[in-house]
Amino acid sequence: MTSHSLHAEPDPYSFGSRRYDLVKEFTIALVAVLALTFVLAAVFSSPDEKPMTIASWSKADPGDFTATALAELDGSSGTASYGPPYNSAADGQKLGPLALAKAAGVTHPIDAAQAFVLGPLAAAPQGPAVTSALSTYNAASADQQAKWTGAYSDALTKANNDPAKVAASDTFGPVPVLLGRLLQQAQTGSLDGALLSEGGFYQTDYTLPLLFLADGSDLAARADAQHLSGDQWGMMNETGNFPGQAWLWLYTFWYQISPFNSSDNADALVWGVMAVLSLVFVFVPFIPGLRSIPRLVPVYRLIWRQHYRELQQ
């Protein structure tokens, strides 16, 4: 067991001292690091992959855009079914018995159908077809809306997400007109700006456009091609051949193994594990066993070999 003693270690100067220039050493280190940084930056530069926009997405993949917009409308998209902090569609993850997400609450409320589809359509001047489609949809009961979106969703899936290949049908109601018009708005680029400024003229909160992009498949596909997906240790990686965030190795490691890789509460579980490990790391001096490793793995004999040799003499 430990006993506490005021000066348990000898004074650092017990073994002698030598002249030493602290400020000079710091200056040398600073110059060296500056030089190294200048060279690395000049030789390797830094990555800057252009962001995906809703315009570029909807032009490159109108099918995926339409399917995503439909999912926002019918409540099946990632955002629409997320839960806190965006809505109450789900309870959020649990860390064992702790429902932390739910406790924190819905602090950034998003009504997916309204925010991503109906709102942008209503905010723009529309022709008579779209205007009447909007009022028909808004006036209908939730059940009726669900019937329309359900039918269109089935048809769209059968047509491989190509809205052009879906034959018109009354069972879809006004849904195809609404989504078709939304696609046009998206392709002109107005949806990028519209989603951003829903909160006001001056905005720095990109939550809506980002969630919309993330609800589709193309952002994830592009990330996967760059080895940035969660199951590819993606957290550690950078685009191209640039070094990434190697220090995140332990955080991303858990996602690669059971039970985390198949759990609905994976994120919360991993956070719990990392929180415990971080505390262990911070309090190493007080943890028996762990704090004894330096003595058991005697790297110190290398570090202080000169000192030990001198003591022997």
Add this chain to the structure above:
Amino acid sequence: MMLSKVSAAGAAPVDLNGPGHYVHWGVIQVSVANLVVVGIMVAVFILALVLPFPKGRGRK
């Protein structure tokens, strides 16, 4: 379909944009870039331990 876009600054002497190279070993997947960085760190650590330190000089 890979949509990598080269940075606005153009090609650096060593252009690291382009398909990344990865090493697979069981469940472990590491980028060559990260492996190089960590490898250099370990090498530097070992060198720092074994390289003789000048005796009697004022420098740390």
Add this chain to the structure above:
Amino acid sequence: MSEHAIAPLPTPEPSPVAGATDGELTGGWTGAVRRSAVRALPPDKLLPDTQPKHVASWIYVFGVLTLAAFLVVLGSGAVLALKGPAWWHVSAVGHYFNSLHLWSVELFMAFMVIHLWGKFFMAAWRGRRALTWITGAVSFLGSVGTAFTGYLVQQNFDSQWISTQAKDGLNSVGIGAFFNVTDFGQMLMWHIVLLPAVVGLIVVLHILMVRRRGVVPPIALRSASAEPAESTVVGSTVVGSTVVGSTVVGSTVVETAPEEEAAR
């Protein structure tokens, strides 16, 4: 000798000094702060021009290298701040400063981790240095968080992906309700104001603590016949017996005073 000899100047009243000789502590709060600061870190401890002789390994340079890299990170970041967060996408000079910022961060993290490896294997928390270790560990974790917010505010594809992925982790434990990684403005302010200030403060405390306690002395070698000394070290008890090579004996680890150092 003139009749009008100049009268000697009156002896001036002694000016109030710290720890006035009449036993009364002067200066109020200011005096008290000054006295405790000088007591904790007298100038020749704050900026010594000697070092312990046992500091004789290249592993010792990684602390100052980490500090130097930290300053280059701050400096390159400051230049990026001059022209705003979009500058580096449209200017070659801006892109170069972004590269400086990225590579100085890579160097900073690399040097810091090597410094950490060295300090761990030195058991550098010995001798009332637990807080030095703790501030170092917290600096590391804070740096990881700061770097994370940096990646978020690049305003490119990387930021899009990192923010939409990271939100799930943070939302799952309720942090996302207050710390919105898809809010660029919030993340930028955390990255350039809040986190550098907090991490910087902890780094300063860390360095002051190193100066205050001095460089940790070497782990004392002992042979099987070493007698336990009067003092024990907080935080270095080995439970159970282990033998490494032929010199480390298990049970309670006890630090011997240098005079009692047994030969290897």
